Amino acid sequence: MVESILLVGVFVSIFVGFNIGGSSTGIAWGPAVGAGLIRKATAAAIMTGFVFLGGWTVGRNVMETLSEGVITIEISLTAGVAVLFFIGLGILVANIFGVPIPTSMTTVGAIAGLGLATDTLNYETIAWILSWWIFTPIFAFLIGAIVGRYIYSELSQRVRIENSAGPLFVLERDGRFATPALGPNTTWREVGGTTAVLVLGCYMAFSAGASNVPNAAAPLVSGGALAADPAIVVATAAIGLGGFTIARRTMESVGSDLSDIPLLAALIIMLTAASITTALSYIGIPISLVLSSVGAIVGLGWGRATRPITAREAVTGEAADTEIVMGALTAEDELEDVPPIGETEPEDVLEAEDLLKPKIVIRYVSMWIVGPSMSTILAYAFFVLVPGVV
Structure with missing residues (x-):
């Protein structure tokens, strides 16, 4: 009987990991895919490897919090299977709409x-986790806003990341053996920029593994039904499968629906999100790349768009004659001298295609609420109605 329940638990864990892969692969590689830097299949393959690395190392700290910190009792095998099902259901709903949901919240x-239904919820730990969930997107927004307003323009003059047409490298067959060479339009600056984006994509994948592998593994590990090592392997394989399949929609959502950004902006967003997520995962906070990534995107666009006005005008809305266009980040500065803060920048910079699309952001935030709320309510109702499974 126990073996049958465990088998069901493993399949449900795979179901959860599959849906996590659809969500987290999109947020980790969406900017690079949207910029035309990497193919979706390649992104999924790289994602799988670094997810495993993150889950095997830093992810163990998050697994401990989920297994022992949220509620004051161990999660039994049967209860763990039920919890996993409700986690997967919440994530699946978001994936159907093509929105990367914060899986850790779900x-x-x-x-x-489960804790509410059994009166075993650790309110101190929940309050600790919730405070970080509130702080994370705000902090990411502030970093993006500061960079966009005070640093991005000058940085774009000194670190111009190119994305030329055609392949980055080609094989030349002048001799007996083919040798790699730069593509017809490729420069060494482009090679350096592309390498940086790929490295940061791997960093984000590592962060995703650290924060998300425990989501699919912890409910089975808590009661000792499955050891941590095989649980991590199973979760990683499932996340990889999701990355190769349903993540295609969420990569398009992050890479195209939310923004159309140059590679420099993608670098800033990826570095900010990965650093915040890795740091919080290291101290055992269940967190997702989605929170910091979207916060950084919105902050970067807002900061970039408010450069033509002073900080006081940006906060109070006193700028009467200056239109704030959130598409400012999509245009690359071409001036030799960057205008100081408070002075109008080139017209083409202010009238670029939208970076921030409010309706898309509202859809993201609404799913952040719907997914976790659904998993909480359904789990509570189930364990109240069927107390014998605990």
Whole structure:
């Protein structure tokens, strides 16, 4: 009987990991895919390798929090299977709409539903986690806003990241053996910029593994039904499968629906999101790349668009004659001298295609609420109605 339940638990864990892969691959590689830097299949392959690395190392700290910190009792095998099901259901709903949901929020919600139903919820730990969930997008927004307003323009003059047409490298067959060479339009600056984006994509994948592998593994590890090592392997394989399949929609969502950004902006967003997520995962906070990534995107666009006005005008809205266009980040500065803060920048910079699309952001935020809420409510109702599974 126990073996049958464990088998069901493994399949449900795969279901959860599959849906996590669809969500987290999009947020990790969406900017690079949207910029035309890497193919979706290649992104999924790289994602799988670094997800495993992140889950095997830093992810163990998050797994400990989910297994022992959210509720004061161990999660039994049967209860763990039910929790995993509600986690996967919440993530699946978001993936159907093509929105990368914060999977850690959904996981904590499902476990919290169990805790509420059994009166074993650790309110101190929940308050600690919730405070970081509130702080994270705000902090990411502030970093993006500061960089966009005070640093981005000058940085774009000194670190211009190119993305030329055609392949980055080609094979030349002048002799007996083919030798790699730069593509017809490729420069060494482009090679350096592309390398930086790929390295940061791997960094984000590592962060995703650290924060998301425990979501698919912790409910089975908590009660000792499955050891941590095989649980991490199973979760990684499932996340990789999701990355190769349903993540195609979320990569398009992050890379195209939310923004159309140059590679320099992608670098800033990726570095900000990965650093915040890795740091919080290291101290055991269940967190997702989605929160910091979207916060950084919005902040960077807002900061870039408000350069033509003073900080006081940006905060109070006193700028009467200057239109704030959130598409400012999509245009690359071409001036030799960057205008100081408060002076109008080139017209083409201010009238670029939208970076921030409010309707898309509202859709993202609404799913952040719907997914975790659904997992919490369903888990609570289930464990109240069927107390014998705990």
